[in-house]
Amino acid sequence: MLRSKDGVEISDRRVMLVHMYPKCFVASEAVKWIQNNLSFTKEQAIFFCQLLTTREFIHHCQNRSLKFADNAEFWRFQYHEEGALNWKHVWVWDIESPPCKIVERLSENLLNLCKNAMEKDSKMDPKDDFTVITSPAQVFSSLVLTPEFENFEYSVAELQKVQLNGLDSKEKLAFWLNTYNLLSLHAIIVSLSRGENPYEGFISRKKYFSTQTYIVANMTFSLDDIEHGILRPRNNYFGEGDERAQFKIDGPDARIFSVLSCYNKSSPKTLIIKSENVDRFVDYACRRHFTSVKFQDYTMFIPKICDWYSSDYGTRDDLIKFVQSYLRHDQSMMLNTSFKTGKFSLKYLDFDWEIAFDLKDYNLDLRDPLLKNF
Structure with missing residues (x-):
């Protein structure tokens, strides 16, 4: 009915040349389609559409609470409703998990x-x-x-x-x-x-x-x-x-x-x-994120996001201490050496907006070796 190439006709429709209702169908056409394709009687087809309404798979374009009837009114599949990305279906079941x-x-x-x-x-x-x-x-x-x-x-x-x-x-x-x-x-x-x-x-x-x-x-x-x-x-x-x-x-x-x-x-x-164990996972994410930190001479380059949200880290010294707490041992030693010279400076890496994915190790178990130090 929805997916079939020969399904009920879905189109943008107008009322009185004023109101436009996108991606909708006519109730009577849906009834006929069900009769022809599912071998239902007219009464069965109407009841089936009413059942779809109670499950919120379909609804009237102007009044979501309206009962389905065999007429020329405009209806829409919830799947075609615009808005939130998780609004293609309405959840009508009990929630059983945390x-x-x-x-x-x-x-x-x-x-x-x-x-x-x-x-x-x-x-x-x-x-x-x-x-x-x-x-x-x-x-x-x-x-x-x-x-x-x-x-x-x-x-x-x-x-x-x-x-x-x-x-x-x-x-x-x-x-x-x-x-x-x-x-x-x-x-x-x-x-x-x-x-x-x-x-x-x-x-x-x-x-x-x-x-x-x-x-x-x-x-x-x-x-x-x-x-x-x-x-x-x-x-x-x-x-x-x-x-x-x-x-x-x-x-x-x-x-x-x-x-x-x-x-x-x-x-x-x-x-x-x-x-x-929320802290353990979040701390691991921080450690992994700051592997991108680089050193050149006495300059430490850290992620640009630390610059954009610098106020969330506190003072400049607070930011440096925060980053250092998640650095590898060799990186931390390089930072300490830079401090001792008195020539230390802090700069930010350029931000690269190119779409890319790193989908390795996204679902770690607490027993995973990658988490053993956290």
């Missing part, structure tokens, strides 16, 4: 799908440990049409109904870090499948981070909302009375910038933060 486990499962699912899709059409960048897709539009336009991706888009609707009030401070941090990275990857996949590069220019980037959204706990959050409103609680990002402010993490934590991934060459590599 919020952190839900987003961990969704993250693992999408990362696995992405990794498998890229294996046939990708190459390693010789300068960096990243995978660059040679034909991103082709890879992801194919991925979004697979049954596996369709199943993911159904499953991710579960975030609409999660209950977050019972999370402790560490669980809250893990949930929002993983939700940001999940939305970020989902948005990149959808953008690339349309042949769009959201990082091409400042204006495109600004629009992208403010318009790519998920519905979480019945509220809408963009990438900007999660990063600046939830994960950076010192600022007053959310206005007075905004219910989303209740989900802010309990205190500033500059480690978040080593976890949030935007899937470009200068972003931190992806890591699913497990709720069982």
